[in-house]
């Protein structure tokens with residue numbers, strides 16, 4: 001069957017047509033502008049392709065609770081044109097197919113869980129360190145909801161005493177995202193993150209904050225494996241630094257062999273490369289089709 | 293039917309016989325000494341009562357993974373006589389009934405989810421602030437596992453700058469438990485927690501740490517409601533202090549009406565009083581019976 005997939009981001013919209021086995025047969029990228037200019041282009045991409053379902057992995061916060069009055073809305077996003085926009089309704093009215101809707105990172109966790117590095121995990125964690133920091137969680141193959149959905153990119157971290165950067169989260173200043181996102185690196189060091197590749201101090205500090213967050217996530221979720229993706233994680237030297245510091249932060253308390261003896265297989269890059277999100281959206285579409 | 297329930301704690305063992313509807317018909321408390329002295333007393337309590345299943349909510353860390361080689365073990369506990377003890381096997385050999393086994397706090401979350409304040413929650417959180425700090429999580433009525441189980445009482449917190457107490461967690465010094473457990477209060481202020489009832493500074497600081505942890509848990513789990521129990525929470529004045537500070541820590545990001553307008557119903561004491569744990573153990577026993 002043919003399924004539409006949309007990875008809706010704050011700067012760009014990745015659109016794809018694919019099959020339920022994860023194969024993508026057509027793909028395009030559309031810049032995220034206003035609702036009025038962008039939505040018609042997106043709908044146009046999906047029209048007349050014979051799709052039987054659409055999956056949307058969306059920047060947040062969103063309302064993914066199907067029983068809620070505001071189900072399908074992008075809610076309190078700082079991207080003003082999209083705030084309180086019912087994206088699910090807009091697509092449903094245009095396409096008349098079942099729609100799966102979740103956060104971009106819950107979608108990516110589902111994609112890696114279905115076809116990538118998180119296959120077979122009871123508790124799957126996908127974390128992106130990019131323009132923002134996002135955390136996606138799937139439990140027994142289902143994205144985690146509850147009152148809304150995880151927003152664990154905004155947890156409060158203990159700052160390192162020599163770090164004087166004030167942080168750049170508009171809501172909390174120096175939460176995880178405020179201290180460790182790509183723009184935070186640029187704000188702290190005055191250069192683009194990829195231009196700092198050879199500066200050991202940058203990645204030492206960065207790995208401290210990411211490792212501290214991972215230690216907390218391990219204690220909270222007890223994940224079977226963690227995928228770390230997003231633009232900042234293109235700096236592959238971060239992986240060994242993070243793994244070593246996670247062990248330090250945890251101390252001896254979590255003394256499981258799977259973490260201590262095999263941490264290279266516990267904290268890993270995405271197996272689907274840059275496709276975790278769009279393949280996850282495809283899977284969201286397929287799940288919506290099955291449960292319709 | 294008749295079910296046995298055991299809330300196994302580091303200082304005492306609460307034992308009960310009850311029905312699948314949560315009614316407890318017989319109950320006793322046995323001090324936690326060594327395996328050799330305590331286990332025969334526990335088995336003796338449950339023998340000849342006609343129980344058809346046993347539920348155990350146990351101090352941790354434990355191995356609750358039924359597919360693991362060390363399923364049923366109490367693992368790296370600091371209580372040395374109990375370390376690496378297969379408590380499930382010991383009870384099964386003596387009683388020959390299906391056994392449900394989980395952490396004490398996952399059990400308490402299940403108890404409150406079945407009969408108490410967490411009924412109807414997709415994501416249930418039960419937190420105890422007592423001798424230790426423990427976090428139990430149920431998702432769609434099932435306790436959260438994964439690599440092992442949540443150990444979120446040990447997350448790393450941002451310290452308040454005027455707090456010079458070094459913390460008392462043997463693994464991490466100043467994690468949540470190290471800064472906010474009952475013994476941490478006593479270590480910091482030099483008096484028993486209940487003797488400090490009138491000292492505003494004590495509860496102001498305590499509520500800061502608990503609120504910071506709750507804000508992180510809200511961001512991680514997106515719970516539908518949070519129950520706060522344990523000895524320290526007998527200080528009821530903590531509730532309004534914690535609620536106000538949770539809102540401060542979250543900022544405007546999580547702007548949901550359920551949290552902001554109705555926080556008195558979002559962060560609540562146990563509806564089952566001191567029985568969340570033992571009733572949860574009863575439910576664990578019943579679930580084991582059903583899935584046997």
Ligand SMILES: Nc1ncnc2c1ncn2[C@@H]1O[C@H](COP(=O)(O)OP(=O)(O)O)[C@@H](O)[C@H]1O
Nearest residue numbers: 009130131132182183193194230231232234235
């Ligand atoms: N090779 C790289 N090394 C370090 N940082 C990078 C690299 N590529 C992108 N980034 C940073 O990642 C952020 C973009 O994240 P990305 O995951 O690509 O997009 P988004 O989060 O917007 O979906 C930017 O802040 C950028 O500086």
Ligand SMILES: Nc1ncnc2c1ncn2[C@@H]1O[C@H](COP(=O)(O)OP(=O)(O)O)[C@@H](O)[C@H]1O
Nearest residue numbers: 301422423424474475485486522523524526527
């Ligand atoms: N009324 C009270 N006010 C403040 N702290 C209390 C009170 N009662 C007990 N505590 C503290 O709670 C801790 C015991 O926690 P509790 O939940 O009763 O047992 P446990 O955690 O061992 O199962 C002790 O450190 C004690 O000081």
Ligand SMILES: [Zn+2]
Nearest residue numbers: 154169172175
């Ligand atoms: Zn933030």
Ligand SMILES: [Zn+2]
Nearest residue numbers: 446461464467
């Ligand atoms: Zn600790």
